[in-house]
Amino acid sequence: MTDPQVSRPRVAVVGGGISGLAAAHRLLELNPEFEVHLFEADSRLGGVLQTTTTDDGYLLENSADTFITNLPYAVDLCRRLGIEEELLPTNEALRKAYVVRRGKLYPVPEGFVLMAPSKMWSVVTTPILSWSGKLRLAQEYFVAKRKDTTDESLQAFVIRRLGKEVYERLVQPLIGGIYTADPTKLSIHATLRQFVEMEQKHGSLIQGMQHRSDGKKNESGARYSMFVAPNHGMGQLIERLADRLSGQAIHLNTPVSAIEKTGDHWTLQAAEQTHAFDAVVMALPAPQASQVLGGFPVLAENLQAIPYAGCSVAILVVDEKQIGRPVAGFGFVVPEIERRKILAGSFSSAKFPGRAPDGKVVIRVFVGGACHPELADLADDAMKQVVLEELSELIGLTGEPEKFLVTRWMGKMPQYHLGHLDRVAALEAEAARLPGLELAGNAYRGVGVPQCIQSGEQAAQRVSDYLSGR
Numbered sequence: 016m017t018d019p020q021v022s023r024p025r026v027a028v029v030g031g032g033i034s035g036l037a038a039a040h041r042l043l044e045l046n047p048e049f050e051v052h053l054f055e056a057d058s059r060l061g062g063v064l065q066t067t068t069t070d071d072g073y074l075l076e077n078s079a080d081t082f083i084t085n086l087p088y089a090v091d092l093c094r095r096l097g098i099e100e101e102l103l104p105t106n107e108a109l110r111k112a113y114v115v116r117r118g119k120l121y122p123v124p125e126g127f128v129l130m131a132p133s134k135m136w137s138v139v140t141t142p143i144l145s146w147s148g149k150l151r152l153a154q155e156y157f158v159a160k161r162k163d164t165t166d167e168s169l170q171a172f173v174i175r176r177l178g179k180e181v182y183e184r185l186v187q188p189l190i191g192g193i194y195t196a197d198p199t200k201l202s203i204h205a206t207l208r209q210f211v212e213m214e215q216k217h218g219s220l221i222q223g224m225q226h227r228s229d230g231k232k233n234e235s236g237a238r239y240s241m242f243v244a245p246n247h248g249m250g251q252l253i254e255r256l257a258d259r260l261s262g263q264a265i266h267l268n269t270p271v272s273a274i275e276k277t278g279d280h281w282t283l284q285a286a287e288q289t290h291a292f293d294a295v296v297m298a299l300p301a302p303q304a305s306q307v308l309g310g311f312p313v314l315a316e317n318l319q320a321i322p323y324a325g326c327s328v329a330i331l332v333v334d335e336k337q338i339g340r341p342v343a344g345f346g347f348v349v350p351e352i353e354r355r356k357i358l359a360g361s362f363s364s365a366k367f368p369g370r371a372p373d374g375k376v377v378i379r380v381f382v383g384g385a386c387h388p389e390l391a392d393l394a395d396d397a398m399k400q401v402v403l404e405e406l407s408e409l410i411g412l413t414g415e416p417e418k419f420l421v422t423r424w425m426g427k428m429p430q431y432h433l434g435h436l437d438r439v440a441a442l443e444a445e446a447a448r449l450p451g452l453e454l455a456g457n458a459y460r461g462v463g464v465p466q467c468i469q470s471g472e473q474a475a476q477r478v479s480d481y482l483s484g485r
Contacts, residue, residue, distance in 0.1 A: 030298035031055030032062025037471030056270035066250030111344035148180030188348035195384035205431035324385035325425035332418035339411020
């Protein structure tokens, strides 16, 4: 059994995804004298962030391919890592998203941001909504704001303010593409609280959007001008973090089975060995963290109560001539009401030129999610058949793809269901009673890359404050 050293505090970070890496890196920034040990059960770092570069000129992302910049945490980390100048904006000429309606793709109305319109004329002219749906949306200006401050599902919020058709045809697919979730269970306060605040401040989402003046034009759906990616893919961020940790102990293929409090220190069981540390950052997904922290029943119970969903990502490489109906945009989302077998499609090679040879198109198709978990678990051959059939109908794809790869992210996306923020508050209160133990990850206050980085860095700051006050 190893012992903590008085002269050099030892800190364990459990989990080598982006949250754990950000925590480990920040610990060393705050105090280079920390002895940091990073434990990862897999054979590689980065969690779901995986970039593959092929010998024949493709850069393929297996999960997130960008991060948003209106939250500063990812950009700031890239600056400190020395790669800020290598961040690429998305292709301005194609910043557009589409929605499927009755088997055809139509642009999301310009200025429609997730669930609120800023340009009413684009809503009036869109074929996505019927005239009755448009009329109901226009009435949002006169819908009284909610006085009840308790949690509300995303579905209930949107239907109450914008109407059922806007929910089914626009908001559900756009939000589903982010959270792979069931909006009837998703907490609006935990996921898109800015729209709750907009309602309370302005009395209307339409009026609230009119007060915003971000100057972004010719965009729809996601705010693509706010998204960037490292030049060499998201894996470049992981590699740079790993390089900065090269002088520390990184334990790959080393799952942690248990953590216990022993006096002023923490003992950690990993690979049939016992290690002692002055502090621990727990950066595993909530279900795995619950098992490791089984000796702390309140923590374990609340962690276990956070549900997760899965999604599979199919990556296709095709010749542009195989696409009968080319799409001048970054991708499309599929409403649940369409009763199709895919959630969304993304044209990766359109977002960032140079990530595929000339004349080739990289398409990522998302399958499964909380509403159709059985589809995410299809065998590769069955998955390929489903994806090709869907793309044939939606974009006129013909022939066989040159490449077809499937990455399965089963149980990787936390679901922020009703009551999520209360559960997180209970977790944070209980963790505060255990000095030296900190929680980090996407299970708590945000699923995006910037929020994960923020979570890890805040955990590192609390550990540093604790150790400096001992």
